[in-house]
Amino acid sequence: MLALFPGEAYQAHVLESAFAEEQYAATAAGMETALLDFEALTEAGDARRAVRGVSSIAAPVPALYRGWMLSPTQYEQLYRALAAKNWLLINTPDSYRHAHFLPENYSILAGSTPETVWLPVTPGFQIEQVFPLLRRFGDSPVIVKDYVKSQKHHWNEACFIPAASDQSAVRRVVARFLELQGGELAEGLVFRAYAALKPIGTHLRSGMPLTAEFRCFFLDGELLAEAPYWDEAEYDAAAAGSGSILPPPSLRFAGVARQVRSRFFTMDVAQQDAGG
Structure with missing residues (x-):
């Protein structure tokens, strides 16, 4: 399997530093890695040039893009450019759009989201x-x-x-x-x-309210991992000052996740201020 990461801006041969740990983990797990020229794709609209550093292979193999956000049109261009080299992104363009645009998946989330x-x-x-x-x-x-x-x-x-x-x-x-x-x-x-969520602090630069949120990663409807959403807040310290912060209720959202028409996606969940 290939893990595709973005290169530094206008230095596509150099890994974007924000993804260094993830590239290391992918390599340690035995995955092949390659770099995407993000600017070639998103600014020049040249998907073939964007994947020029990705080798062609003889038979189709799954691939995973881990990088900055793409529009559905950009993602489809990337999908086709990689497929031409026999690397098949784990999500089709239709699956990407379904998970990417809230109106596309709201019927699934209704009842679990505002x-x-x-x-x-x-x-x-x-x-x-x-x-x-x-x-x-x-x-x-x-x-x-x-x-x-x-x-x-x-x-x-x-x-x-x-x-x-x-x-x-x-x-x-x-x-x-x-x-x-x-x-x-x-x-x-x-x-x-607007939903009143459990406060855990204030963003130091923007001043926006920070709340108890978690990002959950799903593959084929099954939870892979979950982590605190905010790097800028100390969840344990916030819990000590304002009451317990509950972990994401994974079972509650499992049924929702299995309805999402995407193989690999993230779901953000948050704790209400009143609990739950």
């Missing part, structure tokens, strides 16, 4: 289009993101809306969010009911 609504942002989009969608939330708080990411590090100005009924606040926060996302906006806008 209520969510969305709409695509197309040419001619006006912020007034979101107001009917937000009526269901009444005066309750919501957060805004796109189909993939939020601007959580700009929490008060581009993520958190204290009352969904406050059209002035909605306009201000959504406009700022769209400004910050710019050309990287993924498809459209997503609004989610």
Whole structure:
């Protein structure tokens, strides 16, 4: 099996330092590793050049990409470029899109995640289009993101809306969010009911609230590993100061994970402030 990691920016022959430990672990596990020219793929749109450092092989072998986020279009380009060399990424382009875009998998997550609504942002989009969608939330708080990411590090100005009924606040926060996302906006806008999660601190640089969250890795519907989401917070210290932090309820989410139409994916889970 091949593990593909990104090279340093504009130095594709040098491993991106953030993935050094993971490359070491992959090699120790007996996997072949190679480097992706991330800029060639994402900026130049040249997938063949991006995988020029990957050798061709005679028969198909599974491959795993571990690196920076790609759009579904970029992922499909990478998938095809590797397949031409007989390396088959573990997730197909359709599987990647299904797990990548929240609206694609929300029907599976509903009941285990805050209520969510969305709409695509197309040419001619006006912020007034979101107001009917937000009526269901009444005066309750919501957060805004796109189909993939939020601007959580700009929490008060581009993520958190204290009352969904406050059209002035909605306009201000959504406009700022769209400004910050710019050309990287993924498809459209997503609004989610705000959930009060267990606090564990404040981000030192952005000031956003940090909560007890964990990232879980799944392969073929089975949990492989789980780890604290935030490197910036001491989970044990937070637990000592504000009560116990519960580990992710793996069994509760196992049924959900088995419905996700992706072989290998991550799921972020968080503890509610009221427990559970």
